[in-house]
Each structure stands twice: as C-alpha cells, then as structure tokens.
Amino acid sequence: MQHVIRVNGLGKRYQMGAREAYGTLRDTITRSVHNVLGRGAARSASAESQWMWALRDVSFEVGDGEILGIIGRNGSGKSTLLKILSRITEPTTGYAEVRGRVGSLLEVGTGFHPELTGRENVFVNGAILGMRRCEIERRFDEIVAFAEVEAYIDTAVKHYSSGMQMRLAFAVAAHLQPNILLVDEVLAVGDIEFQRRCLGKMKDVSREGRTVILVSHQMGQIRRLCQTGLWLDRGRVRHVGDVGATISQYESAILSGDDDGAGQCFSQWELAEGGHVVRAGDRPVTFRVRVTLAEPVVAGHYGVGLLDEQDAVVAGWAFEPVALPVGTHTLDVRIPMLPIRPGTYRVSFALFNRGSNLTGGRLIEKWVATPSLTLDLPPLGHPQDEWSGLLNVPATLSGLPSGDRVRTDSHPASVPAVPRVAASS
C-alpha cells in the first residue's frame, strides 16, 4: 500500500500559560529592559521550565484509503497532532509528509454567521473547509437534504434551533471530498440517528479510497470505523497497530494504572436516553458516564454539573459517600426533568476519593465532557432573548374577560421565527 501520510519524529513545544498571557507591549519592554540590565537571568531560568512538550517524537505512517483512529486521554496531544497535520500550527521538531488535499474538521460550523441564511452559510462554510464553489453548487441539494432543513434554507441561521444549525454544519462537512480527512471528535454531536448517518457517510469516504484520521473518545466508534489505532500518551506514541489490539492495550493500561495513574477515569458519556441531545424539557434525563478506576473509591464524592456557554453553573448535583471497586463502571445520574432554555451546555463530571473537596478528599478526575449537551426544544418563555431567562417552562394566563386561557406553549406568537425541528424518523 502507498503511504499518504508519513510522520517522522514530530514534536511540538508550547510555552505554559502563553495562551492566557498574551503579552502586552509593556511586558515585553520591561522584560527586554531587565535582560539588558542583566537582571533577567533568574527569570529566564524559570521561563525555561515553563516549556511543555505537547507532542514528542511521534512517528507513524498512514496508507492510502486507511482509516486511522487516534485514542488517548485528554491532553495527550491528539488535537495538537491533527492541528499540525492540517497545517494550522507548525511543529517544533521533526516533519510530516502529506500527499494530496487535506480537509480538516476540527470543529463543526467554523465561520457560520448567524445573520446569513442557511444557503449563504453553506457556501461560506464550504469555502472555508476548502471546497470549490462549483463543487458546493453541485452538491448543494444533497447537503440540504442531508441536513433536513429544506424548508428553512433561506432563513437566517440565527433563527435555527441549535440542532438544526449543527446538522447543517455537519452536512457541509460530510460532503467534503479531500484525499485526506482529519476529524476531531466532531462526530459526537447530534442525535443518534444523525450520528449514524454521519458514520455511514464516513465509511463511504474511505470506500472511495480516501484516507481518514479520526480522533474520538468513543471506543465503539473507533472500533467500528478504523482498521488501525494509534494510542498517544502524554504526547508520545504508546502503540500503533491493529485497532482492536490498540484499544485493548489502552483500556488495560488505564485499568492497571499504567497510564500514569493520575486521573483518567472518565472516558465516555452519553444520555441513557440516547445521544447527547435533549428534545423534551419535561422528561427524565440521565447522565451516563463510564468510569474506569485503578484504585478503589472509599467514602468518595461524585459531582455532576451543567455549565452554560459562559461557564456559569446552571445546575449541579453531588453524591456522597460513594464507594466503587477497581474496574469499569457505568454511573447514571437521573433527573426527572431539565426545563432550561434551549442551547448548548457542557457537562462536568468530578470524582473525589476519601471525602469531597471540602473535607480534604483527593480529586481523582474532573472532566468537562465532550461532546456538549444540546437542548433542542421549542422555547416556551418570552420571545425576546433578554426576557426569556434561564428556565424554559410553560405558563398559563387566565382571567381574560373572554374566558379564554392562553398558554405560552400553544400561543403561536410566543414562538416567533424559530422553526420547530421535525422529529427525525
């Protein structure tokens, strides 16, 4: 088989904290003045230790038409590797040779503009992902049908429900036809049925002789789609080879605590009701997460939180004491209803051993989970954003002279331009 990707000794070094502390001019000037005056010696010594290798000495090859799955815990360098291969960032050492057009899908809906219509966004987004205009035109109907938004294609995307936006964005991406496709975790969005169709689409892609590199936390997905697996551990390759062997090595390493021990207990979450999308605000919702423990938990504390896009806590639950033996468990946190406004939320899981954070317990792991939770519901509150608030509950008005009763969820005026999503069949 011919190689389309050859990676050799690839490394990427970041400066710790460089992201938050983008320097102001003043800092740089002070620093250089200090250096000139010879007072910088102590500082630069500490600066040296602030470097962190996100990737170190990574080498592997991918053949034509192969699907490679990359696994590893959070922060093991998976996304950095994809960013280097898609030329978003440069490696510090080593090199990679890539043959053919590369399409990367590190995020769904990059460049979507809320003021533009669905049609316009398909073109802009397609161009951003590297599609030619004629290519988009040719596949336009297919994309719209795939997303199931035919009726709203000329409506501004800001009036779409978040589920519709995501489907449209993914539909564009799914119709990309590069020689090499790099996918980061994005498949996990959307409801089960839509996920299934996306997976099918991906399989088609590889059948047509294109190469795919897929990063995912969902071992099932990796196993189903990929022939080869690559396990990254703290920026280094731990294992490359047959996908089944790689996954079982990875999982047993986590179990035996070989995977550097600290944390790595949460690996995969979903709703017990299926997928990561809630479609009814008055139904039970069960947060299901897979926990793999290398140490027994005694008198532990288990916390689940729901964060909005500004990282504010919308809801949080704590359970203690919890006791769990070594091994893999599935924990379900069930709440009777989730009547909050539609949108995207992040779910955070935390597990402490021997107490909570208040009582001196030790944090095993806190995981702000990917993918996010999507609430795809008709809004029941005030139609204006600034009045709709956080809760999404229906209300009834009575006492009208006519004797009518008006409900928010039956009153068409209160659900103005937001089209309701047709139930996927």
Added chain:
Amino acid sequence: MTTGAISEAERHQLLPLHRIAPSHAWVPLRLAELWEYRELLYFLIWREVRVRYKQTALGVAWAVIQPVMTMLVFSIFFGRLGGLPSDGLPYPVFTYSALIPWQLFAFALTESSNSVVANQRLITKVYFPRLIMPLSGVCVGLVDFVVAFGVLVLLLMWYHIAPSAAILTLPLWTLLAVGSAFAVGLWLSALNVRFRDVRYTLPFITQLWLCATPVAYSGRIVPPFWRPLYASNPMVGVVAGFRWALLGQTRPAMTTLAVSTAAMLVILVSGLYYFRRTERTFADIV
C-alpha cells in the same frame, strides 16, 4: 473517481506532496498560494459585505453619510470659519475629493489590522494562507468607496467641474491607497496577535495620520524643502493624485508621487515578510 485511465500508483504520484516541518526565520512569501485560495477570499469579502449593514436602519447609506458629514464639518470650520486656502476650488469639492480616498484608507486599515484577531476561530481551526485575512479586510472597504464616489460625481456636476484626461490615472491612486492600507495593515494585524495594544492605538494612529495628510488643507502650505519628506506618507501622494485626476488641477510634482509610491512599497514588502514570519505562531498565541 474520475481517473479511470491511469493506474492507482500513477494517481498517487500525481497528488501534490506537502512537507510539514518547522520553518526557518525567513520564509518564502508563497504568493501563488493566494491565487489557489481566491474563492475563499471572495467568500470572506462577500460575507463581510452581506453582514455589514444588516440590522441597520440606514443600511448602505452609511457609506455616504460619514464622508458627507465630515465634508460639511470641514467646510464650515476649516473652509468658511478658518478660511483655509483650497487651491482656488470650492472647499466642499476640494475636501471631499480627498475624503473618499482617506475613508477608504482608514477603513481598510482598521479592518485589516483587526482581521487576524477577529477571525481567531478560523485561524485555530482551519488552514488557509493567513494573508487572506488582512487582504479581505482591505477589499471590503472598496464597496463603501464606490458608493461614496457616486456623491462625488454629483458634487462635480453641481460645481460644473469637468475632470481632464488625468481621470484615467484614478485607478492608480486608488491602488496606492489600498496598497498603503494593506501594507500598514499587514504590520498591525500581525502585531495585534501578540500585542493587543494595537486595538487601542489604532484610532489614535488614524487621527494623527489624517492630520499628516492634506485632506482638510492644501499640500501647498507645506514648505517646498519639506515636501519630499512629507510625501513619504503614501496618502499624500494618493490625495495629490486624486485631486489631479478629478479636479483638473496641475499635475503634482513627480517626486511626490514617486516618494509616496516607494514608501508604500517599502512598507508593503517588509510587512509581507514580517507577516509571513510571524504567522506560524498565530494559532498558538492568538
């Protein structure tokens, strides 16, 4: 696949090979790659133009209101009350003919300087030649320019001023204005990634720059000895060119035009290299 006639191995060899490796200090400009991505450039410009006047009551009229209001203020304070000389022309035409290239420059400069930071989502998620960002920022300004230009035509008719054959040089001066904005925008957009100070200095820079450009006053009040230095501000050449092309004045000194063009080219080429040199860290620090 459409490649029925050739073998798998041949098809494989036909695909372009990219080598991804750490780059050294001075990197080639790779301007040809921009051409490959021309459709993306087009769509980014188109997106900005579509979105620009959404949810505004006056819409594209803003492109006219701003220069016209400035013209009125200048005409009243500098022309009428201040009595500044306007080379024997009606002051409103005199200043408006300079205001439209100025607005083009100032808008394009602001847009391109902010372009990289404003598009950080794109930069950290997709690859494309980063030069597209400041370039699209500059091009968006041309739309407003064309609209504002319509008013100038009306003004010329009102004052019965007929442009001479020099009007044919107008595209050159427009190009000089756009090139200057792009050149300075290259420097500022790349600096902006690392130093957000740029955002705060930008309004200040444009204000000072306006004072150093003969928009409200005539360039002839500058003593001849200083004129070559004065012309190292490329906008001096742009304004001189515009007034010559549109108002039928005598041709400006060749040194002015040459110095302005040379200054623009120096900033442009150095800006291109600086941008290309720093762009590899954009995604890491933006």
